[in-house]
Amino acid sequence: MRRGTTLLRTLRTERFERTQVCARRRPRSRVVALTASVALAGCGGSAHLSEPLARWLSYTARSKSVTLTLVPGANNAFNGFNFNGYGRGAVLVRVPRGWRVTVRCRNDVSGHRHSCAFVKGANATAPVFAGAASPDPQLGLPPGRSARFSFVATRPGSYRIACLVPEHELMGMWDVFEISSSRLPSVTLLRSYPGEP
Numbered sequence: 001m002r003r004g005t006t007l008l009r010t011l012r013t014e015r016f017e018r019t020q021v022c023a024r025r026r027p028r029s030r031v032v033a034l035t036a037s038v039a040l041a042g043c044g045g046s047a048h049l050s051e052p053l054a055r056w057l058s059y060t061a062r063s064k065s066v067t068l069t070l071v072p073g074a075n076n077a078f079n080g081f082n083f084n085g086y087g088r089g090a091v092l093v094r095v096p097r098g099w100r101v102t103v104r105c106r107n108d109v110s111g112h113r114h115s116c117a118f119v120k121g122a123n124a125t126a127p128v129f130a131g132a133a134s135p136d137p138q139l140g141l142p143p144g145r146s147a148r149f150s151f152v153a154t155r156p157g158s159y160r161i162a163c164l165v166p167e168h169e170l171m172g173m174w175d176v177f178e179i180s181s182s183r184l185p186s187v188t189l190l191r192s193y194p195g196e197p
């Protein structure tokens with residue numbers, strides 16, 4: 001039964017002068033709090049906790065560049081059809097317009113082929129920006145393989161981060177990507193799915 005709650009927690013991303021990896025600078029208590037919230041976020045029954053949201057991205061404000069790390073099938077949430085343990089639009093990644101987005105797609109946990117792609121909406125089969133997908137995204141990266149790709153967030157709007165291997169997005173393997181007028185990147189947990197695996 002889906003009983004999506006409203007916004008659970010918004011991560012405040014500090015204003016950095018130089019390159020920072022957000023998670024490393026966070027007080028331990030906040031990481032613990034995030035982990036606790038993750039337990040509500042659709043990974044009940046999973047032996048592996050979802051990746052704390054703060055570890056999804058790092059950025060350099062001065063050069064307007066953000067690096068996003070995506071681990072397909074990071075745990076058993078949504079039967080493994082997740083990124084970093086989150087799926088079905090539970091997480092929003094917001095990036096300011098004009099920033100360069102570099103994505104590390106690390107398929108080093110799941111035993112299946114997966115891809116990382118930025119698409120316009122549900123059921124898209126090609127990336128919405130040139131270069132905004134891991135190689136051959138409908139075939140996917142084999143287990144143990146990683147890919148790195150980069151694109152510029154040129155057009156404001158709401159998009160999806162999805163796996164384009166057939167049926168995977170349908171099974172829940174997508175999150176939300178937004179290009180906005182915000183000043184800095186952020187990662188937000190939009191909702192949880194109590195009772196769902």
Ligand SMILES: [Cu+2]
Binds near residue numbers: 140164168
């Ligand atoms: Cu997949």
